Amino acid sequence: MKAITVEPKQPGTARLEDIAEPDAREGSVLVEAIAVGVCGTDVEIVEGNYGWAPRGKTRLVLGHESLGRVVDRSCTCTLRIMETDLSRDTNTA
Numbered sequence: 001m002k003a004i005t006v007e008p009k010q011p012g013t014a015r016l017e018d019i020a021e022p023d024a025r026e027g028s029v030l031v032e033a034i035a036v037g038v039c040g041t042d043v044e045i046v047e048g049n050y051g052w053a054p055r056g057k058t059r060l061v062l063g064h065e066s067l068g069r070v071v072d073r074s075c076t077c078t079l080r081i082m083e084t085d086l087s088r089d090t091n092t093a
Contacts (some may be wrong), residue, residue, distance in 0.1 A: 004016055004063065006045055006046055006060055006062075008052050008060050009049075009050075009052075012048075013059075029076045030070070032069050032071045035062050036065070036066045039065050041066070082090050
């Protein structure tokens with residue numbers, strides 16, 4: 001999948017790259033992005049003023065303002081979301 005990544009606290013390191021899709025976890029759904037926005041925090045991270053990479057990583061994937069369509073709801077959970085539903089991402093990646 002495509003992602004915009006950055007080295008936190010390092011201005012000018014943002015780039016578009018191919019990364020592996022995350023492993024599915026119980027209770028998760030696969031969502032195909034339709035639109036992705038940029039928020040003020042993303043701008044601060046790209047400018048090198050804020051942010052940190054996940055443990056064991058050097059780069060941070062930007063983006064938590066998105067709209068997508070559910071393409072796979074293979075979990076056995078009780079979510080009230082179905083395939084083809086629209087979903088707004090509220091998880092900070």
